[in-house]
Amino acid sequence: MRTMIVGVHYPAIHAVFEMMMQELKELALALNIEVQYSFVQNLPVPDKQTYLGSGKVSELRQFIQTEAIDLVLFNEELTSVQYLYFQDQLDCAIEDRTSLILRIFEQRARSREAILQVGIARLKYTLPRLVGAHRELTGQQGGSGFRGSGETQLENDRRLLHQKLQRYEKELRQIAKERQTQRDKRKKSDLPIVALVGYTNSGKSTLLNALVDEKKVFEKDMLFATLQTATRYCETDDHLPFLLTDTVGFISFLPHELIQAFRSTLEEIREADLIIQVIDVSHPEYTKHIETTEQVLESLGVKDIPMLYVYNKIDKGNIVFLQTREPHLLISAKEKTNLDQLKRFLGKTLFGNLERYQLWIPYAQGETFAMIMRHVHVNEVQYQENGIYMDIETLPSFKKKLESFIILN
Numbered sequence: 001m002r003t004m005i006v007g008v009h010y011p012a013i014h015a016v017f018e019m020m021m022q023e024l025k026e027l028a029l030a031l032n033i034e035v036q037y038s039f040v041q042n043l044p045v046p047d048k049q050t051y052l053g054s055g056k057v058s059e060l061r062q063f064i065q066t067e068a069i070d071l072v073l074f075n076e077e078l079t080s081v082q083y084l085y086f087q088d089q090l091d092c093a094i095e096d097r098t099s100l101i102l103r104i105f106e107q108r109a110r111s112r113e114a115i116l117q118v119g120i121a122r123l124k125y126t127l128p129r130l131v132g133a134h135r136e137l138t139g140q141q142g143g144s145g146f147r148g149s150g151e152t153q154l155e156n157d158r159r160l161l162h163q164k165l166q167r168y169e170k171e172l173r174q175i176a177k178e179r180q181t182q183r184d185k186r187k188k189s190d191l192p193i194v195a196l197v198g199y200t201n202s203g204k205s206t207l208l209n210a211l212v213d214e215k216k217v218f219e220k221d222m223l224f225a226t227l228q229t230a231t232r233y234c235e236t237d238d239h240l241p242f243l244l245t246d247t248v249g250f251i252s253f254l255p256h257e258l259i260q261a262f263r264s265t266l267e268e269i270r271e272a273d274l275i276i277q278v279i280d281v282s283h284p285e286y287t288k289h290i291e292t293t294e295q296v297l298e299s300l301g302v303k304d305i306p307m308l309y310v311y312n313k314i315d316k317g318n319i320v321f322l323q324t325r326e327p328h329l330l331i332s333a334k335e336k337t338n339l340d341q342l343k344r345f346l347g348k349t350l351f352g353n354l355e356r357y358q359l360w361i362p363y364a365q366g367e368t369f370a371m372i373m374r375h376v377h378v379n380e381v382q383y384q385e386n387g388i389y390m391d392i393e394t395l396p397s398f399k400k401k402l403e404s405f406i407i408l409n
């Protein structure tokens with residue numbers, strides 16, 4: 001497939017323009033589409049109706065013809081007006097950034113929840129652009145100005161899509177409710193929750209896998225490898241337990257339809273006690289990745305949660321490290337470099353204010369004993385004749401579960 005990318009370079013996106021164009025190529029590559037040509041116009045702002053200036057459109061049309069281009073990818077999300085305009089003007093397939101990202105998500109979605117979320121985002125994207133698809137289907141019969149069968153058909157299709165959207169949203173609400181129940185249960189377990197966030201492909205899933213022993217999650221060198229939130233049991237260097245959550249990665253200009261659709265999944269981040277932002281420090285644009293990540297977090301209403309900046313992939317030679325955020329650590333998830341340091345940090349941050357108790361547990365309370373062993377830091381255990389003596393350290397919030405076993409001095 002002969003493919004080209006087209007972008008308008010204007011002051012408002014000047015700082016990220018090159019990165020966006022490069023990313024657009026990578027997004028295409030994630031769908032096995034190789035980009036051959038790039039077409040850029042400098043403008044003060046993109047044209048509201050035609051995105052490019054009108055002279056440039058003829059030039060583009062000419063180029064498409066001469067080079068036999070099959071597909072044009074636009075650097076940004078086109079408005080429905082712009083989209084329809086290009087559909088009319090260009091003699092090849094067109095797709096914008098949002099649609100491309102949606103396609104990747106569609107390809108990767110496996111769980112029912114992810115499929116619904118992506119489906120909703122796609123429907124919301126498609127509905128306002130339906131006219132164009134129709135004009136193509138119904139051929140040239142428009143233009144004479146009467147309400148032909150095409151238009152009734154259009155109304156029909158729109159209604160069907162609306163109904164589908166409502167069905168999806170209803171089902172997703174149900175799943176979101178279940179997710180909330182799971183979350184509440186997790187909260188009740190009193191284990192602190194740590195969320196991994198960051199730009200796509202920065203190494204979040206690899207880090208999670210490096211920190212847990214079993215039930216590995218999917219990691220791969222591609223954009224948006226993870227669509228499904230996964231939570232795993234984990235321990236600090238002192239064997240203090242916490243939960244670690246891996247989430248979908250971010251990207252600049254992440255379509256708002258997707259953020260909205262993935263809200264229930266991403267809300268897990270809001271309930272974290274600590275956020276680890278994973279940054280691919282070998283990427284030339286990593287400081288922009290940090291900014292993007294923080295913008296997305298803000299749009300999700302994530303605030304006032306302590307954040308640790310973990311600069312990953314230090315094993316790759318080409319690192320120019322300019323520290324911008326604190327607290328931070330430099331690691332390699334792949335080579336497992338400095339993970340001890342990370343675990344120590346987590347221990348200090350999550351369990352810094354541990355309280356020490358002496359417990360006495362009768363043998364009849366075997367289950368409680370097992371539960372306590374799992375959830376606290378144990379200094380000493382003595383199996384005595386009538387019961388078990390324990391010297392432990394734990395978070396103050398866990399005290400109420402232990403109350404009846406505490407030995408008062």
Ligand SMILES: Nc1nc2c(ncn2[C@@H]2O[C@H](COP(=O)(O)OP(=O)(O)OP(=O)(O)O)[C@@H](O)[C@H]2O)c(=O)[nH]1
Nearest residue numbers: 201202203204205206220221224225226249333334
């Ligand atoms: N060299 C090197 N590669 C790494 C390191 N950590 C992760 N990678 C690679 O980076 C790629 C992406 O890793 P993932 O863990 O899937 O990234 P992610 O952040 O989960 O990505 P998404 O799920 O797409 O958001 C994989 O090919 C990893 O092997 C590292 O420390 N060093």
Ligand SMILES: [Mg+2]
Nearest residue numbers: 204205225226
């Ligand atoms: Mg991942």
